[in-house]
């Protein structure tokens with residue numbers, strides 16, 4: 185694997201962003217600082233409405249910061265022409281609108297537009313780049329398929345291939361795994377991670393998919409209302425507990441042991457004996473069933489899984505819950 189020297193691909197300094205709504209100022213993000221590194225897959229996470237898309241719009245030059253600046257390398261984004269920005273930043277937005285009768289190959293070729301001009305005439309090099317983008321995303325076999333006749337996951341890969349063909353140093357994707365099944369969500373994020381590490385690109389993904397982001401991201405940006413953007417390795421943010429800033433109230437917590445979001449398991453005070461990994465699942469089912477009290481100790485053992493309660497044996501949690509009701 186080629187290793188690239190990590191550098192700051194994009195930097196935000198003292199950024200305040202907002203909209204004018206009926207002549208009133210509506211401030212969304214205040215005094216934000218961030219650094220996006222090349223060679224890394226960064227996931228931007230935060231609650232609905234916090235301003236993730238607003239930040240993306242500012243990076244794309246679609247809205248002008250009220251304060252502060254965004255630098256692409258050493259150049260302020262505001263000073264770059266739209267064509268130059270398009271050569272350097274490839275964007276994949278949610279629910280893109282492309283004609284259904286367009287083929288995957290034509291879509292990916294569109295990625296070359298900033299380089300070919302609007303004539304759209306592809307040079308030999310452009311064609312090679314398109315082919316490479318198709319093969320890197322493992323969708324060469326879809327080249328002649330129409331967008332309306334492929335699956336959501338395949339279409340998402342085609343969109344990523346188009347962004348790859350655009351060949352910007354920076355790739356931004358807004359919820360690329362929305363509507364996809366679990367395996368495709370992993371595949372897409374894994375693909376983006378490879379693009380970052382093997383091609384040295386800075387990849388920024390807006391996602392609500394915390395579990396998959398934990399598995400794949402090199403860095404998290406956590407955005408929350410009224411607090412500075414938190415940037416760090418997911419593992420550091422989990423260990424320090426900062427990840428919990430994403431979660432409202434006490435109801436949920438991020439489990440350090442299991443690496444995922446969970447309902448807070450209430451310690452109902454009942455006694456369950458046995459291997460901790462099995463006790464965890466039994467406690468979970470009792471919590472879900474709203475069982476607050478056990479009159480006696482519940483013993484759990486594995487291989488084969490068995491629970492013993494008041495002299496009764498249960499081989500399934502379902503049987504135990506039925507008995508307790």
Ligand SMILES: Nc1ncnc2c1ncn2[C@@H]1O[C@H](COP(=O)(O)OP(=O)(O)OP(=O)(O)O)[C@@H](O)[C@H]1O
Pocket residue numbers: 203204205210212230231232233234235236237238239
């Ligand atoms: N064009 C606009 N004019 C006025 N306000 C807007 C505009 N676009 C977004 N907003 C407001 O800015 C805030 C942030 O919206 P944004 O879409 O950036 O959030 P988000 O974090 O991307 O949310 P989600 O996770 O739901 O996609 C919201 O309060 C929204 O109503």
